[in-house]
Amino acid sequence: MQNVTLIGFGAIGRTLFQRMAGVPGLRITHIVVPPEHAAAAREHAGDAQVVSAVPVDTDLVVECAGHQALTEHVLPALARGTECAVLSIGALSEPGLPEQLAEAAAQGSTQVHLLSGAIGGVDAIAAARIAGLDSVTYTGRKPPTGWRGTPAEDVVNLDTLSEPTVILENTAREAARLYPKNANVAATVSLAGLGLDHTQVRLIADPTVTENIHHIDVRGAFGEMQITMRGKPLPDNPKTSALTVLSALRFLHNRVGAVTI
Ligand SMILES: NC(=O)C1=CN([C@@H]2O[C@H](COP(=O)(O)OP(=O)(O)OC[C@H]3O[C@@H](n4cnc5c(N)ncnc54)[C@H](OP(=O)(O)O)[C@@H]3O)[C@@H](O)[C@H]2O)C=CC1
Ligand SMILES: O=C([O-])CC(=O)C(=O)O
Numbered sequence: 718m719q720n721v722t723l724i725g726f727g728a729i730g731r732t733l734f735q736r737m738a739g740v741p742g743l744r745i746t747h748i749v750v751p752p753e754h755a756a757a758a759r760e761h762a763g764d765a766q767v768v769s770a771v772p773v774d775t776d777l778v779v780e781c782a783g784h785q786a787l788t789e790h791v792l793p794a795l796a797r798g799t800e801c802a803v804l805s806i807g808a809l810s811e812p813g814l815p816e817q818l819a820e821a822a823a824q825g826s827t828q829v830h831l832l833s834g835a836i837g838g839v840d841a842i843a844a845a846r847i848a849g850l851d852s853v854t855y856t857g858r859k860p861p862t863g864w865r866g867t868p869a870e871d872v873v874n875l876d877t878l879s880e881p882t883v884i885l886e887n888t889a890r891e892a893a894r895l896y897p898k899n900a901n902v903a904a905t906v907s908l909a910g911l912g913l914d915h916t917q918v919r920l921i922a923d924p925t926v927t928e929n930i931h932h933i934d935v936r937g938a939f940g941e942m943q944i945t946m947r948g949k950p951l952p953d954n955p956k957t958s959a960l961t962v963l964s965a966l967r968f969l970h971n972r973v974g975a976v977t978i
Pocket of ligand 2: 835857897898899900901902903929948956957958959961
């Protein structure tokens with residue numbers, strides 16, 4: 718039995734926790750939340766313990782909390798030798814953080830896994846990179862509700878928007894800096910491919926759609942690839958596609974399955 722600690726108990730953490738019930742070979746034993754959320758989290762945590770730090774004897778950590786959790790919890794866990802899987806990939810746009818994660822994992826002789834989250838095709842981009850990539854572009858399109866609480870509110874009036882409107886056209890690094898909760902896919906695609914400074918990103922607020930739509934165009938020595946994902950958002954967080962939870966579940970299933978895919 719592998720003991721798993723979740724960091725974060727928001728839209729992803731709660732859904733993942735519910736879906737993990739009954740998965741053989743794995744159990745979520747601890748959930749790390751900010752102290753002010755501890756009482757509310759205990760109401761939904763079942764037998765898992767709600768704590769403020771990752772326990773030293775956990776086998777595996779899954780982060781679904783945000784930028785701060787990477788420095789506060791993931792770096793020390795890796796340095797102690799605990800394997801970690803990360804969903805807040807947008808946070809890796811902070812200069813130095815990818816190197817810090819790599820150094821902490823090396824110090825602990827373990828690995829940090831950057832999960833594919835809301836997007837598919839990360840395996841293909843990372844494989845194609847080996848032979849050389851010419852261009853990687855990413856377009857993220859969400860309904861106006863998906864942009865609430867972000868700098869998009871200074872660019873357009875989300876309440877009255879009547880047609881698709883580009884709110885950012887820049888590099889993946891700039892997209893992740895300005896829209897950390899909406900540019901995880903941009904950061905993932907970049908880290909698999911040409912890097913944050915060489916991946917072009919367009920973010921669009923679109924009142925005509927109800928899904929989170931991710932489109933990737935990749936060209937290189939391998940050929941070409943175009944992927945469009947139309948992800949249904951989680952009911953608790955319109956910024957987050959439901960597939961993100963499933964990508965973490967896939968990772969966990971692969972930890973214990975005799976065959977991994
Ligand atoms: N890789 C991908 O494709 C995707 C990644 N994500 C990322 O996954 C993460 C979780 O998303 P989601 O569940 O939708 O977000 P939510 O905002 O619903 O939940 C995140 C929770 O983590 C808590 N939290 C923040 N900091 C810490 C910390 N240091 N330690 C423990 N808990 C903390 C938050 O508390 P509080 O509200 O008080 O801050 C909140 O309760 C986000 O970073 C998001 O950007 C999301 C979608 C796709
Ligand atoms: O669709 C999602 O789940 C989240 C998203 O756009 C992103 O963070 O890039």
